[in-house]
Amino acid sequence: MIQASICTIGDEILIGQIVDTNSSRIATALEEAGIRVTRMLSIGDSRDEILDNLRNELTLNDIVITTGGLGPTKDDITKGVLAELSGSTGYVEHQGQLEKIREILHSRGLDMLESNRAQALVPERCDVIVNRKGTAPIMVFRFPEESFGATLYALPGVPFEAVGAIPSVMDDIRKHFLTENILHRNLMVFGIAESALSELIAPWEDALPEDMHLAYLPNPLTGIRLRLSIYGGSEEEDAARVDKEVEKLKKILGDKLYSEDDDTLEATVGRLLKTMGKTLSAAESCTGGEISHLITSVPGSSAYYLGSVTSYAISVKEKVLGVPSETIESFGVVSSEVAAAMAEGVRRVTGSDYAVSTTGLAGPDGDERNPVGTVWIGAAGPKGTKTVNKIFKNDRKRNIERFAASALDFLRLMILEDLNK
Amino acid sequence: MIQASICTIGDEILIGQIVDTNSSRIATALEEAGIRVTRMLSIGDSRDEILDNLRNELTLNDIVITTGGLGPTKDDITKGVLAELSGSTGYVEHQGQLEKIREILHSRGLDMLESNRAQALVPERCDVIVNRKGTAPIMVFRFPEESFGATLYALPGVPFEAVGAIPSVMDDIRKHFLTENILHRNLMVFGIAESALSELIAPWEDALPEDMHLAYLPNPLTGIRLRLSIYGGSEEEDAARVDKEVEKLKKILGDKLYSEDDDTLEATVGRLLKTMGKTLSAAESCTGGEISHLITSVPGSSAYYLGSVTSYAISVKEKVLGVPSETIESFGVVSSEVAAAMAEGVRRVTGSDYAVSTTGLAGPDGDERNPVGTVWIGAAGPKGTKTVNKIFKNDRKRNIERFAASALDFLRLMILEDLNK
Secondary structure: OOEEEEEEEOHHHHOOOOOOOHHHHHHHHHHHOOOEEEEEEEEOOOHHHHHHHHHHHHHHOOEEEEEOOOOOOOOOOHHHHHHHHOOOOOEEEOHHHHHHHHHHHHHOOOOOOHHHHHHHEEEOOOEEEOOOOOOOOEEEEEOOOOOOOOEEEEEOOOHHHHHHHHHHHHHHHHHHHOOOOEEEEEEEEOOOOHHHHHHHOHHHHHOOOOOEEEEEEEEOOOEEEEEEEEEOOOHHHHHHHHHHHHHHHHHHHHHHEEEOOOOOHHHHHHHHHHHHOOOEEEEEOOOOOHHHHHHHOOOOHHHOEEEEEEEOOHHHHHHOOOOOHHHHHHHOOOOHHHHHHHHHHHHHHHOOOEEEEEEEOOOOOOOOOOOOOEEEEEEEEOOEEEEEEEEOOOOHHHHHHHHHHHHHHHHHHHHHHHHHO | OOEEEEEEEOHHHHOOOOOOOHHHHHHHHHHHOOOEEEEEEEEOOOHHHHHHHHHHHHHHOOEEEEEOOOOOOOOOOHHHHHHHHOOOOOEEEOHHHHHHHHHHHHHOOOOOOHHHHHOOEEEOOOEEEOOOOOOOOEEEEEOOOOOOOOEEEEEOOOHHHHHHHHHHHHHHHHHHHOOOOEEEEEEEEOOOOHHHHHHHOHHHHHOOOOOEEEEEEEEOOOEEEEEEEEEOOOHHHHHHHHHHHHHHHHHHHHHHEEEOOOOOHHHHHHHHHHHHOOOEEEEEOOOOOHHHHHHHOOOOHHHOEEEEEEEOOHHHHHHOOOOOHHHHHHHOOOOHHHHHHHHHHHHHHHOOOEEEEEEEOOOOOOOOOOOOOEEEEEEEEOOEEEEEEEEOOOOHHHHHHHHHHHHHHHHHHHHHHHHHO
């Protein structure tokens, strides 16, 4: 199995100033290509530490991917150290990257400075993948058998640029390292615990052909990603065999399956609404805007999303959403009745086809009627209104996130039911 | 300088399934105590790799902090490997942790299983810090001079528990490793670029006493944290000297300083509103709920926050917020006039004292009038309405975040002006 190591370079990570999210994204891509990540490390902007660590990682692995340390400022010494490590005695100006730098600066209305131009300089002993998302080139150092017999990819540290570089880097890796085909199918599942899911699909899983492998990849916010993989063999034939198994699994999962595209719940809801040509609104109390934020994080959501009311105060529930004060008095703010009235209220006010609502206690405190972590979710649509109650045992932040995910899933199930009728 | 290494154990990180946020939180605490983090690494759940890596880190550092691998499932082998590494030949049941486990299970209405009880077992050669946030104890292995002459702290991997353990771990580190006092003062600044800030405070910075050190810790969402530190000396006297310098700096920073407590903008706005006994609402278009989400992420925000309207559709701007359709037609949706009308509209509808609004283009596309990244922000209060225009050059997600942060800061400045009148 091909082995890889991911190495983040930069003092700002070691002092805790920023969280490294690049390594995780790179690891996902490597793992999906069947490459084993043996180690991730973060080191500082120091020549000796960069040299020592990279030599060690290059000795132990086939592939080393670094991020960071390639900016135009004087702290960023990675390029010089890589020149040294590769035995390059000079730099060459890469015309393709220079053109890209010019283009990026032009689009921002800026002139090219000497420090910008210097970013197109690369050590002579490296290949370049032009960075379409930023000014620092992606450098590829192919060390021959007699030194390390390994390849180092140097990516920029800015997350937007690092993530943007992953597809080109993976293409190069596939070309130079991988002989075997791997085929994955993702099935995104929500609303069932890992243990219950495992029990539910055990008969199917036990009967899987030996060359197919199933992985459970749970995430508290997006549910469980089931990934079915097959290694080697002819691509076309494999695809047909995997598809057959996926079809069987889909029947077992039913409406617990929400996407086959490694999608989010909010993107899935958006896709369904677009298909049907219907619109959506939201009324949020305890989720405080998180549901609306998730829905609008999907590009193009303005095609189906009309808006929301965050009714944190009772007066806003009554005045803006028209929740009757008697309903609140009789049943309490955190109740099925108020969740229903909120969903119906925002649907009426915005004129949307569907509406989702939440009312609950995210924490840190509960109230006299309900423990902390309680939520009532409402969904209203052309065929009526439904509510559901959930209780989570997390801190405020995580409770808000789980309330929002559960509400999106509840809404999805209502839309799906209407679509299938 | 005391040196430390942070090591995350668990396959789920190496396959990119989760992002490691624990290391960053631990690094922040270590750095603030004047301890240098030399390296962070993530390794898999494999005996050999754990042993090899920890031996190496213990040789090179004074302190090694691990997270993860301490759960009750069979993948979690860290405890056994630590027993081996420390030469422990048996386990002892830690009564304090056992009591804590019983308490946690009881609060969740669960009985104690054998696997729960086993979590209180620790290798005989370790000290225990009782974990108040979870069931896995915090284990401290003090290796004598003749083996590594270093201390290893083993923390659980669940972020809530790992972060909860940091204060106790830092107390132990202070007791055993630190002789010198360090005193920090944080000043949070927003709305000025790092280079401009550096120029603004240069005369003050150049005149700082030699034993004081200033650090710039920029963050695109919370602005720049200026940290003034003093090492060694008598605590009381130092505090007085640092305070004197902070007072001078505050005069220079003026209203660009938003907090002295390492706070967020949303918490600062909340603090100001509480002081004045005033209320707030929001009208969001391009930020889609993010401002409301940030405001309500502060515990206790229901004391001053009434709610918001996300008016993604023009019809909601007109019908719910009462923005005149002529205003939209004459000036366009992304305009000073619409931002003002939205803020005034939500203030009227909710009856709040203050209101903040956004209308803009987060991306991926601009429109015929404005480039992508354009936002108009409005703030309305008892003394009138103001608007401001900003342009950012990020992707959709980051643009939304920066729009929201800028809106909160614009609102803060309005409230501050009223407070100081």
